Amino acid sequence: MSAILRTPAASPAVAFAHFTARLAVETDVADVARDLADGVTGVVVVDVRSRESWDQGHIPGAVHVPVSEIPATTLPFDQTVVVYCWGPGCNGAQQGGAAFARLGYRVKEMIGGFEYWAREGFPVESGDGTVESRQVDPLVGSCVVPGDVAEGSRGVAGR
Numbered sequence: 001m002s003a004i005l006r007t008p009a010a011s012p013a014v015a016f017a018h019f020t021a022r023l024a025v026e027t028d029v030a031d032v033a034r035d036l037a038d039g040v041t042g043v044v045v046v047d048v049r050s051r052e053s054w055d056q057g058h059i060p061g062a063v064h065v066p067v068s069e070i071p072a073t074t075l076p077f078d079q080t081v082v083v084y085c086w087g088p089g090c091n092g093a094q095q096g097g098a099a100f101a102r103l104g105y106r107v108k109e110m111i112g113g114f115e116y117w118a119r120e121g122f123p124v125e126s127g128d129g130t131v132e133s134r135q136v137d138p139l140v141g142s143c144v145v146p147g148d149v150a151e152g153s154r155g156v157a158g159r
Helices: 012-025 029-038 051-056 067-072 092-102 113-119
Strands: 026-028 043-047 080-084 106-111
Touching: 012 026, 012 106, 026 029, 029 043, 029 106, 029 113, 067 092, 080 092, 080 113, 092 106, 106 113
Parallel strands: 026 106, 043 080, 080 106
Antiparallel strands: none
């Protein structure tokens, strides 16, 4: 028997609700990079890692609010907060997202974190203000999704 089909797939309605719910609380590095490059307003990108990690490298334009300092934050409530930590092996972004949500902020997690930001070759700023772009890891690349799935586009994600 198929390991995949051992548990039957959800109905299309259940699957749609699941995936759109995830999209409501997650974004990816390519979307964050695009919005930052386009100067989109209404979004603030927040690095929730330690000072040492921030100084090693962070997303240009991000603000630094370690998880422990979130309760004292003064970020405006009219912004959607996009949190990130190191990467998929770190739960700092989830902790930060929960802390911001508890305070009443609209919040999304940047999945992949700083690891995937750097691996996709987006600019990295160090603690001294130096900005550099890194070589794209050949195993990853920006995800491009034509159209808006929530509005019924039949676009397919491509690399």
